[in-house]
Amino acid sequence: MKKRYASLFAYSLLATLTLYNCKDHETPPPIPDFNNELSGITVETVTIAPPAPxxxxxxxxxxxTNTTISSYSGGAPTAAMQSTATTVSNTLSTSEVSAVNAITPAQLDAIANGGTLPSELQTALDKIKGNAGLTSFxxxxxxPTVNGTVVNGRTGLPESIEKVMGTQADDACVKAAQDALANVINKLKADAKTQQDKVDADYQKQVADxxxxxxxxxxxxxxxxxxLRTNTKTQFSGILANLDANQAALGSFYGLLKALVTVQYGSTLAAINSLEKADLAACTQKKEATIANANAAKAANTGKVTEALNKGLKTASDKIAELVKACHNQGGGK
Structure with a gap:
């Protein structure tokens, strides 16, 4: 709640109490039991909403998924292998095939260790991606996604009321009203704080969790x-070794098929690298999204508690303004 509201409430009530400050009673009227009259005023219990999931x-x-080359067991190339080699020839230039086949095992190991694709391999990969006849290789x-957004891996309760200033009046009835008001304000603030403490505790747990x-x-x-990298390396190292061992039998198809397998190998390692970074980043983004939702829930729940407290204070204000009329000297002379 706003201090402006609290101040207006305090000063308005002060004026009301002062207005009814009795003077020179011959026989003072009985003082109402203000505390009893205000005892039923409470801060409504609010329903604390959890954060959005x-x-x-x-x-x-x-x-x-294409096993044309990986299932090759040696000897003359199958018809499917020959067809694949022809498609590679129509996709990559001779110099591009040579550049890919010049990539060393050390360069492939560097990719496996998180490095980027060599430019010649990236060029060949981009062209192969553009050929529907080769994408199955x-x-x-x-x-991963967090709240529908793709992750790529690249990287307390406000003061409710000011202290009510006491009047200088010495009228016992008005003084009793002031004391009762102070008591109910403290009680309402304590009730609200209990609820706010629960809101704050829930929030802290959500952040820690x-x-x-x-x-x-x-x-x-x-x-x-x-x-996954180890299995990939074992698989593709075996395929390349098999092609090397059958180079003579494969003839002119050897270089084309080896280039394709090298692109397969390197691109698979690059995909694994991207996924690992993205998965790690998704963990952090999920935490951040969870905390953002917890902040939103805390703000909404604090608003509910504040509203409930303001409602209780308004009820107390109206009630005391009504009851304090009994302090007025009705018919007593000055």
Whole structure:
């Protein structure tokens, strides 16, 4: 609640109490039991709403589905292999094929360790992606999402009322009204604080849980992708070794098929790298989204508590203004 509201409330009530400050009673009227009259005024219990949930979709990875080359067991190339080699020849220039085949195992290991694709491999990959007849040789994947947004991995309760200033009046009835008002204000503020403490505690737990969830989320990711890289390296190293061992039998198809497998290998490693970064980033983004939702819920719940407190204060103000009329000297002389 705003201090402006609190000040207006305090000063308005002060004027009311002063107005009814009795003077020179011959026989003072009985003082009402203000505390009893105000005892039923409370801060309504609000329903604390939880934060909105954060929705996520995990990353997916699918190894190349075309087994034309990976199923080759040696000897003369199959018709499917010959057709594939011809498609590669129509997609990449002779110099591009040579450049890809000049890539060393050390360069491929560098990719596996998180490095980027060599420019010659990236050029060949872009062209192969553009040929529908070769895309089945490439791994496919989808990046994770947080609240529908794709993650790519690139990287307390306000003071409710000012202290009511006491009048200088010595009228016992008005003084009793002032004391009763102070008591109910303190009670309402205490009630509201109890509810606000629950709002704050829920928020702190939500933030702590989000941080714990992030740590847990990230814990197994590196090992999972290390395993995927190891399996990829074993698979493609074996395919390349098989092609090398059958180079004579493959003849002119050898260089084209080897270039395609090298692009497969390098692009698969690059996809794995991208997915690992994205998965780690998604863990952090989920935490941040969770905390943002917790902040929004805290603000909304604090608003509810504040509104309930203001309502209680307004009720107390109206009630005391009505009751204090009994302090007025009705018929007593000065």
């Amino acid at each position: 954060v929705t996520t979709q995990p990353a997916t990875f699918t190894a190349p 490439l791994a496919s994947f989808s990046l 989000a941080a714990t969830a992030e740590t847990s989320c990230k814990a197994g990711i590196p090992a999972n992708y290390t395993t």
